[in-house]
Amino acid sequence: MNRKYEFSFPVEGKNFDDAGKASVEIKRLLKELGIAGDVLRRTAIATYESEVNIISYAWKGTINVRVTDNNISIKIQDSGPGITDIEQAMRQGYSTADDRIREMGFGAGMGLFNIKNCSDGFEISSKVNKGTLLKILINR
Amino acid sequence: MNLTLLAEKLNLMVRCSGDGLDREVSGGYVGDLLSDVMANSKTDDLWITCQSHQNIVAVSVLKEHAGIILVLGKEPDKDTLEKASREGIPLLVTELSGFEAAGRIYNLINE
Ligand SMILES: Nc1ncnc2c1ncn2[C@@H]1O[C@H](COP(=O)(O)OP(=O)(O)OP(=O)(O)O)[C@@H](O)[C@H]1O
Numbered sequence: 001m002n003r004k005y006e007f008s009f010p011v012e013g014k015n016f017d018d019a020g021k022a023s024v025e026i027k028r029l030l031k032e033l034g035i036a037g038d039v040l041r042r043t044a045i046a047t048y049e050s051e052v053n054i055i056s057y058a059w060k061g062t063i064n065v066r067v068t069d070n071n072i073s074i075k076i077q078d079s080g081p082g083i084t085d086i087e088q089a090m091r092q093g094y095s096t097a098d099d100r101i102r103e104m105g106f107g108a109g110m111g112l113f114n115i116k117n118c119s120d121g122f123e124i125s126s127k128v129n130k131g132t133l134l135k136i137l138i139n140r
Numbered sequence: 141m142n143l144t145l146l147a148e149k150l151n152l153m154v155r156c157s158g159d160g161l162d163r164e165v166s167g168g169y170v171g172d173l174l175s176d177v178m179a180n181s182k183t184d185d186l187w188i189t190c191q192s193h194q195n196i197v198a199v200s201v202l203k204e205h206a207g208i209i210l211v212l213g214k215e216p217d218k219d220t221l222e223k224a225s226r227e228g229i230p231l232l233v234t235e236l237s238g239f240e241a242a243g244r245i246y247n248l249i250n251e
């Protein structure tokens with residue numbers, strides 16, 4: 001039998017107090033759907049890093065998760081300043097995080113690289129002054 | 141080795157016992173960069189850090205750490221403590237440096 005589940009979470013820009021809240025909720029829901037182990041771990045990294053990037057750099061966004069029998073597809077869309085040079089942004093160690101963000105332990109320039117690293121499919125597109133879209137696929 | 145025993149041997153001070161200090165510690169990870177800890181720490185690790193703000197709790201929940209140890213006498217922020225108790229994450233503090241804490245814990249769990 002083919003089942004499909006889908007849920008969406010809003011993420012507010014600049015609200016570091018709630019950083020990780022959406023990802024923790026997503027992980028709980030996935031666990032309830034019986035997802036575990038490496039698939040669950042990779043999904044947690046992908047959603048967390050995406051969520052923190054919305055909070056750090058964008059105005060607001062949503063994380064949409066679709067679960068099928070074969071995979072988990074995650075779509076993260078934000079409205080925000082966008083990314084001018086995606087290749088540069090993907091590079092490990094590149095970060096535009098300001099001091100306030102760095103003081104909290106963010107800004108290593110590893111987030112996007114880690115997302116790509118733990119995904120089976122990864123697409124990123126961005127429009128300056130409009131926003132960024134990430135499409136991530138994780139096979140079950 | 142569980143957290144109660146580790147705390148006793150190293151004189152760690154418990155600020156929040158979370159879901160319980162009887163949880164077995166299988167290893168650890170030292171880091172202050174959250175994306176590094178997200179990528180490289182493992183389930184049941186004890187996370188050793190000097191980050192004391194509330195964002196550390198979500199990282200530990202997502203990674204299913206055994207607990208967090210704040211080093212160099214850092215105290216958790218009020219919000220951090222509240223979140224840790226709500227989410228069941230044990231939070232301990234020590235005057236030791238990250239290097240010393242990691243070294244001694246490593247020896248104790250591999251004894
Ligand atoms: N959603 C986004 N909107 C605008 N810019 C972004 C977005 N996501 C990432 N960036 C840009 O890409 C850079 C690299 O992002 P990445 O997540 O890899 O590292 P970081 O956020 O700087 O640090 P870390 O994720 O390790 O805490 C960011 O510093 C930022 O300039």
Ligand SMILES: [Mg+2]
Pocket residue numbers: 049052053107110111112
């Ligand atoms: Mg990031």
